[in-house]
Amino acid sequence: MSVTTTTQRRQSFGDLLSSEWVKIRSVRSTILTLLVTAVLTIGISSLGAFAIAANWNHVSPAQRLAFDPTSRSLSGVLLGQLALGVLGILVFTAEVATGTISATFTAASSRSKVLLAKIVMFAIVAIIVGEIVSFASFFAGQALLSGTTPTAPLGGTNVLRAVAGTGLYMAILALFALGLGVIVRHTAGAITTFVALVLVLPLLVTALPTSLSNDINKFLPFTVGQTMMSVHSQPDTFSAWAGLGLLAVYTVLVLLIANWRLNSRDA
């Protein structure tokens, strides 16, 4: 082994991507978190569907009329989105907590490119997982509902949009969480912030006077998700796609702040 000074090609974005792929597939927490996401989403969705099917005789005519089998079969997303978000947070905070981040940054000349590689790699994983659990929940739910309550065929009005859109919503929200992880740096802190924004904030807003809460509510990620899951258009909200666009804007902003923090701060 001797010192060579052969000219080498510059580190490419593809190199960083493949590194992130090795990282994401080589720790148990990835598989574990993905399993939790799947079990929570599909399991709770199925429970929700089973519960209403079992009680259908006691459901009032008004409620029967408003019943949305699609949205009902996706109810587990409420918790599943948190699990996928935690994985997004861990993409960065696990490196900080273990000290891997210094090895990562001394192997790459651009922190922004490392972040982008993490975003791209995790986006691929999150979209695939989000869509799988969303469709699995839908089909499981419809199977449990069929014979008792009305069911939704995938070809029905807005049904495919709701199911596919929900998977996408989970993925974008998880990327938002990834950005929070970079900004907060600590796993626990980032998870707390994430849960507060997704679940606690909507509860606080309901405590406000209705006129005010209606105005604020439609801007919340939670509302965006609820609208996406529903085949009916909801009052006082943005349309499903406009809402998702809004969430995407939040996510881009958070990731831009994350990138700025990453570069301005000592690692």
Added chain:
Amino acid sequence: MIEAHGLTKTYEGTLAVDHLDFQVVEGRVTGFLGPNGAGKSTTMRMIMGLDHPSEGSVLINGQHFSELKNPLRTIGALLEAKAYHPGRTARNHLLALAATNHISKQRVDEVLDLVGLTSVADRRAGTFSLGMGQRLGIAAALLGDAPLLLFDEPVNGLDPEGILWIRHLLRGLAAEGRGIFVSSHLMSEMALTADHVVVIGRGKLVADTDMVNFIDANSGKTTLVRTPRREELQTLLTEHGATMTSVDPDGLQVTGLETAEIGEIAFSAGIVLHELASVSASLEDAFMSLMQDDVEFQSHTSVHLEGERA
């Protein structure tokens, strides 16, 4: 080559690294000495682009770290003892790093072999002992076969066998023409490993010299003299350029003159000596005396030597 120019780091108004100028050149081991908290790690982190200098700069072959085409192939570093995910295997940790600089799987096997971790390569790194973890960090530094290598306190927590191994490794890497920059707070270890030393105390450069010169300049030149006519001798020796401190009523600790010269001066003046002994200060002592201005190091300094040292 690594070049620091006025390299400075301030944390909330406190100077951690204070206008450092030094170079690390290829083909030799440059020791980076200083007590704990002197700013060694911060300096190394600034070289590797992890911390941003508050002032000044540090360049690697004329470029900032962020401008390097292939960082791992240009400069390898062991900075933190445990910079790996405990749930990831040693091999996967290295594979992930290798991928960033398009380094082959064969090279990963090579470095695993080089540091002696082949047999545990597929074990989760969290199960590793401190020494094994240190070897994994060294493997990561060696991945890119880089001509420049940084090691921050590589012998920390190692057993004597491990320390010997690292010493040979660093000497071998320098012999291959690489530039090695290795920090330590243990003077004795550096004396055996380094060709050149950069010494810092409280962020400031204290010495930047060949190891041989450093040893000559900083050890073995203290003489203990006892005489009933202490004050007389003191005046005489001062005229000859010596500096000294009183140890007890009739004792003097003299530096700046050879023991024989002191004896001759005393003899020609007719001063009776009760004791004349050359005290060969160890390198550790030399290092201590060099660091005597350092507050963090003053807890139990017994002998204060006055005057200037290189």
